[in-house]
Amino acid sequence: MIIGFIGFGKVSQNLVKLINSEDIEFITSAENRSYKTIENIKKSNVKVLDSFKDVAIRSDILISANSPKGALGVAKDFGKYTDGIYLDLNNISPDTIFEINKHVGTLVDGAIIGKVDFNPMLYVSGNMSDELLFLREFIETRKVSDEAGDASKLKLFRSVYTKTLSALLMESAEIARNNDLEEEFFDILALTEGDDFKEKSLSRINNTLNNSKRKSEELEEIINYFTKEDLVMVRAALEKLNQ
The missing domain is CATH 1.10.1040.10 (N-(1-d-carboxylethyl)-l-norvaline Dehydrogenase; domain 2)
Structure with missing residues (x-):
């Protein structure tokens, strides 16, 4: 399985540490990233691709963990390229989730509760959220409902x-x-x-x-x-x- 990250901040860095499996490969891109982000990528066990489009195409699970204001733009730019699950972990409103859902057919709404570097809990909602419950092996994961927006x-x-x-x-x-x-x-x-x-x-x-x-x-x-x-x-x- 391949898990890709659009954005590689604190959430992404810690998920790589938490989801520790030889069967999972992590990918991202340094495209238009800051020096600090590039350094963080180098410190993590993540394969770097040329572009985020390539990351989206190759990912079985594509994770968006950016800023609230950038979440919709990221979904519009890269969600269309993935055939896998698009897991949005941004702190955004349900309205933004509903708008993202218009552009991404495989959306799962996600929320990380607690300190991401210390025993966090992942809440998911959406009609494909059952497919992410395998993550319980690595991080406590709870399904809220089949409705995207409820986790948000x-x-x-x-x-x-x-x-x-x-x-x-x-x-x-x-x-x-x-x-x-x-x-x-x-x-x-x-x-x-x-x-x-x-x-x-x-x-x-x-x-x-x-x-x-x-x-x-x-x-x-x-x-x-x-x-x-x-x-x-x-x-x-x-x-x-x-x-």
């Missing part, structure tokens, strides 16, 4: 909570720091939230700061999709990230 909905529900919470943590910690009470702030929260609360909170804050552009795009996807919902906190979180 679950991912958005989670993001409503986690990204809004991250923005609140950033602001609370900043206020405490400005008053020279940051250490004490985390200590009193740990009394009710658990001993590892400070460690997890600082990790969440750092991850948010280091990926603020991508997380802002994900919040925009939420706002654009749930137009009939009251998203006061989500909009406030987006404003905080944009600051």
